[in-house]
Each structure stands twice: as structure tokens, then as C-alpha cells.
Amino acid sequence: MSISPSSPPSSSYLSLSNPNPMSHQSRAVCATELSWCRAVPGGTGITVLALLFSKPPDLPFLQSALRRLQSSHPILNSKLRFDSSSYVTSQSPYLQIRPIDAQSTAQILQSHSSIPPLQSILEHELNNNSWQDPDPSSDADLFLASLYHLEGSLWVLALRIHTSVCDRAAAAALMSELVALMEGNRAESVEESQEMEVSLGIEDCIPAGVGSKPFWARGVDMLGYSLNSFRLANLSFSDTDSPRQSRIVRMRMNAEDTGRILSRCNSNEIKLSAALAAAALIACHASKKFPGEQWEKYAVVTLTDCRSALDPVLSSHHMGFYHSAILHTHDIKGGEDLWELAKRVHSSFMNLKNKNKHFTDMADLNFLMCKAIENPSLTPSSSLRTSLVSVFEDAIFDPPNKLKEALGFEDFIGCASVHGVGPSVAAFDTIRDGKLDCAFVYPFPLFSREQMNEFVDGIKEILLKGIA
Structure with a gap:
């Protein structure tokens, strides 16, 4: 690639001069x-x-x-x-x-x-x-x-x-x-x-003035992101040397439990993503079995769909990449209540989003992502891990369809790979027929399948205890 990550985005189409509508664009x-x-x-x-x-x-x-x-x-x-x-x-x-x-x-x-x-x-x-x-x-x-x-x-x-x-x-x-x-x-x-x-x-569609940031403020934020990364804790690494692949652990819940979780989210005025992230933070800290109250700082990346905030506004059916990330950190000592922590996670994310951090920090996070790719040693154990968990602000609600009778459509899973740069685990949550279906994608063998099965079982147990 010949363009640096800090290069200004293209603001126009590079269309060929041929007026033929069938020509390449x-x-x-x-x-x-x-x-x-x-x-x-x-x-x-x-x-x-x-x-x-x-x-x-x-x-x-x-x-x-x-x-x-x-x-x-x-x-x-x-x-x-x-x-x-x-x-x-x-x-x-x-x-x-x-x-x-x-x-x-x-x-x-x-x-x-x-x-x-x-x-x-x-x-x-x-x-x-x-x-x-x-x-x-x-x-x-x-x-x-x-x-x-x-x-x-x-x-x-x-x-x-x-x-x-x-x-x-x-x-x-x-x-x-x-x-x-x-x-x-x-x-x-x-x-x-x-x-x-x-x-x-996406950069060409950000409303004027919303994504701007003074030069010195950008420098301070970049320094803050870089220094904070060295303080972040993670799941214990299993194998940091072997070539990596993406693997998944699937977590599914019945309609009754899913309804109760969504109801608790609504009553606490938070989103499901905050509850998933909070459960992941608690499960990770618990997996280390610290003898006493030992604090650790974890990072959460929340991805938000920016289509409705762009100029022009884009529909959900507009293809392309229009998500942006907000990174927020949380101190965990063990014994946290799921819903109190979920409210903290939600509040932290919303405060940053209300400050347009998903636009103003977009270039910073893209630059740091590319620097991590070029210099894995800048991350703990050269793992390329940028956060403990990534979640999507809004769950996907999948409506029922008629394909089961017509074509024998039985099931599907949708997600993306993470074994290069990225979180330790990425949560892709869907509500299908009123049931939570979440694919957790992780890098293997940086984390073993047994380790990740236990981790996801812990997340599910914490969620179920939260509605007991």
C-alpha cells in the first residue's frame, strides 16, 4: 500500500473519463x-x-x-x-x-x-x-x-x-x-x-466540524492511548509464538432468559452490549483467581454504526464500512455487581460518544492500529491485543423468515476474524426468534479452546446470575 494511515481521505471519486456507463469506475x-x-x-x-x-x-x-x-x-x-x-x-x-x-x-x-x-x-x-x-x-x-x-x-x-x-x-x-x-x-x-x-x-461523510481536533489535542490523546496501553491487563496468554487462527465459541440462551436480560437492560437504561462487556470484565478477572482484592485495568472497544450521523445520512442497507470505535477502560477488583458495572460501561461509552469521540479519535485509532501491525512488540508479549473485548453498540435483531420450509434453512453464524491485530475476544451478538445467539471470536492458540470455553461459560453464568 502506498498511502500512509495519516493520509487525508479521498473526497471524490476517481472516475475514468470514458462516458460509457459500462466503463470501470x-x-x-x-x-x-x-x-x-x-x-x-x-x-x-x-x-x-x-x-x-x-x-x-x-x-x-x-x-x-x-x-x-x-x-x-x-x-x-x-x-x-x-x-x-x-x-x-x-x-x-x-x-x-x-x-x-x-x-x-x-x-x-x-x-x-x-x-x-x-x-x-x-x-x-x-x-x-x-x-x-x-x-x-x-x-x-x-x-x-x-x-x-x-x-x-x-x-x-x-x-x-x-x-x-x-x-x-x-x-x-x-x-x-x-x-x-x-x-x-x-x-x-x-x-x-x-x-x-x-x-x-466514512471520513468523506463526517459532518463538517464534527471530526476536527486541534493539533495539540490530537498529540495529547495519541500519547494517552499509547501510555495507557502498557497498563492494560488481559486474559492469560497460552501460546504467544505459534501461528494464529481465528476460532469461535458460540453462546446461546433460551427465549425466557434472553427476555429477562433485555428487560433488565431496559430497566437500567443500558444496552445489551454494556451487559456483555461487563460480564466479560468480571469473568476475566475471576479467571485469574487473585487471593485478595487486586485491581486490574481492562480496555473495552465499543463499535458504533455511524450511518445515521453522517452527511448524507445512510440507510442500514448501504454497503461499506461505516462503523467507528470508542475505546474505554475500567478498573476491576473482583466482586463487582453485574448491573452496576454494566451501567458504568454504558455511561463511559455514551459520555465519549456524546463528545463525538467516535469521529474525533478515528484517525488516532486507525494510526495506532497500523503502528501495532507494523510493530507487534509495542503490544504485551507481541500479542497484537488492543483490548480485552470488543462489542457492538446495538445487537442485530434477526426477524423470522420462510426459508426453513422452502429451502431447509436451518441456522447461520456471521462474524469476522481477529487473529491479527484486535481484541482478545470479539462478541457478535444476534437476537434470533427472541433468543440470544452470540459468537465470540478469539485468536488461537494465543488462547486455547478450553480456556475460551471456560471464559465464555463464565460470561453466561454471570449473565444468568444477574437475572436470578
Whole structure:
């Protein structure tokens, strides 16, 4: 990449002069997108949606539906040009579903025999990094699809997307639009979300004056972030030397417990993300079994969808990366009450958000992220860990659909990889049919599967005790 993380973002499209509407269009990546372009080769920022079916899918029908989505969203129909750090829109949808036969799928499942097949395929896709060794002379696809044949009539459709063009909200919208197309309807959301060109990056859409920060204030904040990072505690590392992969632990709750948790969140005027983060802080401190009250400082990164605050305002179906991060720290000594701590976490995040920190500190955090990638030794044990946990401000509420009867749609998981730079664990929470379904993604073997299973079990136990 030839652009530094501190370079000013492009404020216009770099369109070709050819007036032919079928000609290629391109634009330079913005600073936030560039930080993801640097993170993905190392293993962080591979977004995967994995869908499980109990009936053989119609491959031409699926491919047609996915290509219609590409036509509706040019950013998904673009390729990444490494030598100029730009997105180049293809003349026509390029996605080609790659079929994986039962024998090849069985070989993948053998290495993950202790977990369900859907999760095995998901982990395989999270670590299938087609952007790891980019060829500067060629353009890289940003949207890929594979269809895995499990035993019998079970199939998994895996969509793998470069996170710089698809954040969590975009992934949820993509899923809902795909479901609408597979149900046989041209959904209004698909019609309304059709974009004529590759959309601007987030920096180009921040309202005037909102993201500005005086030079000296930026310097002080950067110094503060850097110094505080050396004081942050984390989960105990298991293996800091071996090559890393992303793995997941799935936490699910029934409708009754989920309803009670959401009810307690509402009564305390907080969001589910704060409760998840608080439970993670308590579980991490408890896992160390300190003999007395010993304080540790932990960092939480809360990701917020900025679409509604941008100029112009973007809909939830607008593809691209429009999330921003707010980093906040909390001192934990053990014995904290879940809901009191959750209120502290929520209050800390909201105070910073009300000060527009998600805009003013965007460049700072992007710069530090790139510096950590270039200099892993700046992080504890060269682990590249930037916080204990990352959560999303708002949960995804997944409405019921008719695919179960029509196509045998059984289950799905959506998340992104974190085994490069990132948190120790990233929580991707969904409320599906009134039930909490949360995928916790972590770097392995920096943390072992047994260690992370215990950690997530601790989070669930703390949440259940909080509603007892």
C-alpha cells in the first residue's frame, strides 16, 4: 500500500473519463478502509456469513441471487487494486460460487471434530485468507462464495467478504436481502438500496466540524492511548509464538432468559452490549483467581454504526464500512455487581460518544492500529491485543423468515476474524426468534479452546446470575 494511515481521505471519486456507463469506475480507499486493507493480510477483518441448509440448494438460483446483490451494491462488485490503493468496480457481477464436494468437506471437518459442522466451516473460512499475499499487479476480489456439501442433504453456503467494504450492519443487511431474494421476492429493501456508484468512505461523510481536533489535542490523546496501553491487563496468554487462527465459541440462551436480560437492560437504561462487556470484565478477572482484592485495568472497544450521523445520512442497507470505535477502560477488583458495572460501561461509552469521540479519535485509532501491525512488540508479549473485548453498540435483531420450509434453512453464524491485530475476544451478538445467539471470536492458540470455553461459560453464568 502506498498511502500512509495519516493520509487525508479521498473526497471524490476517481472516475475514468470514458462516458460509457459500462466503463470501470474507481476511487481511492479512505483512511479507515486503508487500515482494514493493512489488517486483513495479517488475519483480522475477514467477514464470513455461514448458512446451513438441510436441502440441496439450487446453485444457479443462488448464484443469480448473489449477483443481483452485487448489481445493487457496486462496492460488493468492486475489486481491490493494491498498487494504487483503490476500489475498481467491475463491468458486470463477477461472483462465482465455488462448490466443495462431500469428500473435501469431510477432510475439513476432520480437523474440527469437536465442534458442529457449521462452526467448522465458519472457522475454516475465517482462516482462508485470499488477501494474505497480495499480488500488486492484479486486482483482488472482495466478495467470494463457497458451497460445502456435508453428509446427506446438509449444505453450507459461506460468503467471505473483505471487511473494508462490509461492516457488521452491512453484513446483516446483506443477509436480509439475500433471504428476501431466496424467498422469491424482490424486496423493497433491495430496490431502495440500489447504489449507482461506489459510495464514499466514512471520513468523506463526517459532518463538517464534527471530526476536527486541534493539533495539540490530537498529540495529547495519541500519547494517552499509547501510555495507557502498557497498563492494560488481559486474559492469560497460552501460546504467544505459534501461528494464529481465528476460532469461535458460540453462546446461546433460551427465549425466557434472553427476555429477562433485555428487560433488565431496559430497566437500567443500558444496552445489551454494556451487559456483555461487563460480564466479560468480571469473568476475566475471576479467571485469574487473585487471593485478595487486586485491581486490574481492562480496555473495552465499543463499535458504533455511524450511518445515521453522517452527511448524507445512510440507510442500514448501504454497503461499506461505516462503523467507528470508542475505546474505554475500567478498573476491576473482583466482586463487582453485574448491573452496576454494566451501567458504568454504558455511561463511559455514551459520555465519549456524546463528545463525538467516535469521529474525533478515528484517525488516532486507525494510526495506532497500523503502528501495532507494523510493530507487534509495542503490544504485551507481541500479542497484537488492543483490548480485552470488543462489542457492538446495538445487537442485530434477526426477524423470522420462510426459508426453513422452502429451502431447509436451518441456522447461520456471521462474524469476522481477529487473529491479527484486535481484541482478545470479539462478541457478535444476534437476537434470533427472541433468543440470544452470540459468537465470540478469539485468536488461537494465543488462547486455547478450553480456556475460551471456560471464559465464555463464565460470561453466561454471570449473565444468568444477574437475572436470578
